[in-house]
Amino acid sequence: MTDFLQFGLGERIEKALTEANYTVPTPIQRQAIPILMKGHDLLGIAQTGTGKTAAFALPSLDYLSQTYKPLKSRTARMLVLAPTRELASQIAESFRTYGKFLRLTITTAFGGVPIGRQVRALQRGVDILVATPGRLIDLVDQNALDLSQVEVFVLDEADQMLDLGFIHALRRIVRILPKKRQSLFFSATMPPAIAELAAQFLTEPQKVEVKPQATTAERVAQHVIHVNASEKQALLTLLLQDLGADMDRGLVFTRTKHGADRVVRHLKGAGIAAEAIHGNKSQPQRERALGLFRSGEIKILVATDIAARGIDVPGVSHVFNFELPNVPEQYVHRIGRTARAGREGIAIALVSDGDERTYLRDIERLIRQKLEPMPLPENFLARAAAIAKPVARTGENSGDQRGFSHGERRDGRRDGGHRGGPGGHRGERSGGGERREGDRDGQRRHFGAPKPKYSAKPAHGGGNSGGRGNPGGGQRRQGR
Numbered sequence: 001m002t003d004f005l006q007f008g009l010g011e012r013i014e015k016a017l018t019e020a021n022y023t024v025p026t027p028i029q030r031q032a033i034p035i036l037m038k039g040h041d042l043l044g045i046a047q048t049g050t051g052k053t054a055a056f057a058l059p060s061l062d063y064l065s066q067t068y069k070p071l072k073s074r075t076a077r078m079l080v081l082a083p084t085r086e087l088a089s090q091i092a093e094s095f096r097t098y099g100k101f102l103r104l105t106i107t108t109a110f111g112g113v114p115i116g117r118q119v120r121a122l123q124r125g126v127d128i129l130v131a132t133p134g135r136l137i138d139l140v141d142q143n144a145l146d147l148s149q150v151e152v153f154v155l156d157e158a159d160q161m162l163d164l165g166f167i168h169a170l171r172r173i174v175r176i177l178p179k180k181r182q183s184l185f186f187s188a189t190m191p192p193a194i195a196e197l198a199a200q201f202l203t204e205p206q207k208v209e210v211k212p213q214a215t216t217a218e219r220v221a222q223h224v225i226h227v228n229a230s231e232k233q234a235l236l237t238l239l240l241q242d243l244g245a246d247m248d249r250g251l252v253f254t255r256t257k258h259g260a261d262r263v264v265r266h267l268k269g270a271g272i273a274a275e276a277i278h279g280n281k282s283q284p285q286r287e288r289a290l291g292l293f294r295s296g297e298i299k300i301l302v303a304t305d306i307a308a309r310g311i312d313v314p315g316v317s318h319v320f321n322f323e324l325p326n327v328p329e330q331y332v333h334r335i336g337r338t339a340r341a342g343r344e345g346i347a348i349a350l351v352s353d354g355d356e357r358t359y360l361r362d363i364e365r366l367i368r369q370k371l372e373p374m375p376l377p378e379n380f381l382a383r384a385a386a387i388a389k390p391v392a393r394t395g396e397n398s399g400d401q402r403g404f405s406h407g408e409r410r411d412g413r414r415d416g417g418h419r420g421g422p423g424g425h426r427g428e429r430s431g432g433g434e435r436r437e438g439d440r441d442g443q444r445r446h447f448g449a450p451k452p453k454y455s456a457k458p459a460h461g462g463g464n465s466g467g468r469g470n471p472g473g474g475q476r477r478q479g480r
Contacts, residue, residue, distance in 0.1 A: 003023060003024050003025055004017050004022060004023075004025060004058070007025075007033045007034065007037065007058070007059075008037070009033075009058055009059070009061075009062050010062055010065065010066070012065070012101035012102055013058060013061060013062060013065075013098060013099070013101075013102070015100075015101055016097065016098050016099065016100040016101055017058075017098065019100070020097050020098070022054070025051075026050055026051035026054075026055075026210075027050070027210045028044065028046050028050050028051055028052050028055045028208060028210040029051050029052075029054055029055045029058070031208045031210065032044060032052075032055040032056065032059075032208050033055060033058060033059050035206045035208065036055075036056065036059035036060070036182070036184065037059045037062065037063075039182055040182075040204075040205065040206045041182060041183045041184070041185075041202045041203050041204065041205035041206070042056075042183075042184045042185065042202075042205055042206055042207075042208060043185050043198055043202060043205040043206070043207045043208070044056075044184070044185065044186040044187075044207075044208045044209075044210075045186075045187060045188070045189075045190055045207070045208070045209040045210070046186060046188065046208075046209070046210045047188045047332070047336065050210055052156075052186055053090075053091055053094045053156075054094065054098065056080075056154050056156075056184050056186070057091075057094055057095050057098050057099075058098055060078055060128075060152050060154075061095065061098055061099045061102060061104065063151075063152065064077055064078060064102075064104055064127055064128070064151075064152070065099075065102045065103075065104060071105070071124060071125030071126065071127065072125050072146075072149055073123060073124060073125055074122050074123065074125065074143075074144060074145055074146045075125045075126075075145075075146050075147075075148070075149040075150075076122075076125065076126050076127070076128065076129035076145070076147070076149065076150060077126075077127050077128070077149060077150065077151050077152070078127060078128045078129065078150065078151065078152040078153075078154070079129050079131070079136075079147065079150045079152070079153050079154070079177075080128070080129070080130040080131070080153075080154040080156060081131060081132070081133055081136065081153075081154065081155050081156065081161070081170075081173070082130060082131070082132060082156050082157060083132065083133075083156075083157050083160040083161045083163075083164050083166065084132065084160075084164075085110040085111065085112055085132060085283060085286065086286070086290070087156070087157065088108050088109075088110050088130045088131060088132055089108060089110075089130075091130050091156065092106055092107070092108045092128075092130040095128055095130070104127040104128060105125075105126045105127045105128070106126065106127065106128045106130070107121045107122070107126045107128070107129055107130075108129075108130045108131065109122075109129060109130075109131040109132070109135045109136060109139060109145075110131060110132040110135045110283075111132065111134060111135050111283075112282055112283030112284075112286070113283045115135070115138060115139070115142075115144075118135070118139065118144075119139065119142070119144040122139065122144055122145055125149075129145075133161070133166045133169035133170060133173065134166075134169060136169075136173065137169055137172065137173070140176065147173075147176050147177055147178070148176075148178055149178070150177055150178060150181055151181055151182065152181065152182045152183075152184070153177055153181050153182070153183045153184070153201070154183075154184040154185075154186070155170070155183075155184070155185050155186065155201060156186050157186065157187065157188070158185060158186065158187035158194050158197060158198070159187045159188055159189045159190075159191070159194055159329065160188075160333075162193055162194065162197070163305075163327060163330070167193075167197070170197065171200070174200050174201055183201050183202050183203070183205075185197075185198045185201055185202055185205070188329065188332075188333070189329055219344055219345065220319075220335050220338060220344070220345045220346065220347050221344070221345070221346045221347070221372070222335065222347045222349070222367075222369070222371045222372065223346070223347065223348045223349070223371060223372050223373070223374040224348075224349045224351055224360065224371035224372070224373055224374060225348065225349070225350055225351070225373075225374045225375075225376060226351050226352075226373070227350055227351070227352060227376065228352060228353075229352035229353075229354075231384055232322060232350050232352065233263065233266050234383075234384035234387055235350060235376070235377070235380070235384070236252065236263070236267075236320060236322060236350065237266065237267060237270045237272065237387055238377045238380065238383055238384065238387070239320070239348065239377065240267070240272055240300065241270075241272070242377055243318070247299065247317050247318050248299070248315045248316070248317040248318075249293065249296070249299050249300075249301070249313065249315050249316045249317060249318075250299060250300050250301075250316070250317065250318040250319070250320060251300075251301055251302075251303060251316055251318070251319045251320070251334075251337050251338070252274075252300060252301070252302040252303070252319075252320045252322050253302075253303055253304070253305065253319070253320070253321050253322060253323070253325075253334050254302065254303075254304060254322050254323050255304070255305075255323045255325065255326075256304065257278040257279060257280045257304055259304075259322075259323065260276040260277075260278050260302045260303060260304055261276050261278075263276070263302045263322060264276045264302050267300060267302075270387055272300060273297075273298045273299065273300065274298060274300035274301070274302055275288075275289035275292055275293065275298055275300075275301060275302070276289065276301075276302045276303070277289045277290065277301060277302070277303045277304075278303065278304040279304065289301060290313070293313060294313050296315075302322075305325060305330050305333075305334070313337070316337050316338045316345065317338060317345060317346065318338065318345065318346045318347070318348065319334055319335045319337055319338050319345065319346070319347045319348070320347075320348050320349075320350070321334060321335075321347065321348070321349040321350065322350055323350075323356070324349055324351060324356050324359040324360060324363065325359065326355070326359055328359070328362040328363045328365070328366040328367075329366065331363045331366075331367075332366070332367065334347075335347040348374065349371060
């Protein structure tokens with residue numbers, strides 16, 4: 001017997017919760033579940049790690065099991081939208097855990113895997129569909145999915161959706177959902193843009209706002225090390241070497257995808273096992289990296305902000321902000337990957353002069369505390385010089401290129417954000433004008449796919465950095 005019995009969720013759900021060792025509801029579960037079981041719309045303001053997945057999954061499973069209906073082809077009774085593949089997979093797995101003894105079908109739809117498999121899974125209809133917006137739109141456009149039968153709709157991590165540029169997809173989705181439905185809207189923050197979006201999705205919602213008794217920021221010892229940008233890689237390497245067995249698992253965050261690959265390459269060159277996870281990685285590559293990290297085969301995972309939400313790996317003791325995010329809320333989500341389930345964690349930010357000083361001030365203003373200064377490792381300059389040897393660029397990434405006109409080899413794209421391809425480069429700017437990491441599944445070409453071999457014939461037409469075309473003078477760079 002557990003305290004969840006008070007909600008009247010039913011014997012089969014209670015049995016599943018007991019097997020999963022769920023005993024005491026979290027504050028958001030205690031407040032949200034009764035509201036949802038009465039059929040109200042809900043606006044939930046809650047940080048990651050507060051237990052909100054169970055808060056919306058449990059009453060929804062109870063409703064779907066109590067109101068059985070034959071499924072229609074290509075339809076779903078419940079739709080959950082998540083910003084990333086990892087979060088979608090995590091949510092679906094939670095539904096399977098809680099609904100273990102219920103005869104409900106659960107499937108996911110996101111990019112990085114063949115869409116045909118998802119089309120086939122939807123042919124007979126499903127009870128619960130967990131999807132990312134881009135792939136959902138693809139399925140609708142291919143007439144593989146009909147949203148007219150959705151009875152329960154959940155928008156999770158709404159602020160992350162906007163950060164990743166999904167606003168237009170969300171506005172389109174809300175227009176094709178049935179007006180008569182129960183809608184649940186969750187976000188860690190509530191700026192005006194999120195409030196406006198919530199008004200489009202919800203009808204007379206009940207509001208639940210929950211902050212953990214000890215917020216993630218309060219459970220994490222937060223440090224800052226001021227360092228020259230050119231010395232960051234050496235500093236990170238030395239920190240990881242010095243921590244050794246004192247670190248269970250560490251997450252390293254960069255702002256860009258090629259930056260994450262570059263960090264991994266340097267760490268491997270220093271004998272530190274690490275893998276990267278970001279939007280250019282295929283789904284099998286991402287799952288493999290996460291699997292190695294979860295199992296402890298590697299202790300370091302280097303990620304972009306796509307991984308800041310949706311990776312729930314126990315035992316992350318350290319978070320390293322190799323580059324500070326330019327959105328201060330993202331810092332909170334990053335360090336929230338540690339200090340899970342009431343544990344303590346350590347976050348270390350490597351901050352250089354310039355924009356990062358501004359980002360640091362914005363972060364400290366948001367969390368209402370100063371990051372504690374941390375000294376450089378002992379004998380830093382001498383040790384850094386010893387490890388600052390050129391690292392062989394091994395072509396481990398499928399995006400690596402050969403044969404640039406200057407005789408150099410780049411990691412998948414040139415510094416400043418160009419990527420070789422038909423007729424020129426694809427842009428990914430770094431710094432303030434960087435291309436958003438977003439996981440726009442189904443709407444973006446997967447960069448990890450093998451490139452065709454192009455001839456050295458001149459390409460016609462011009463192109464600016466960040467766009468398609470040829471670089472400036474109209475000469476086409478040789479591909480592989």
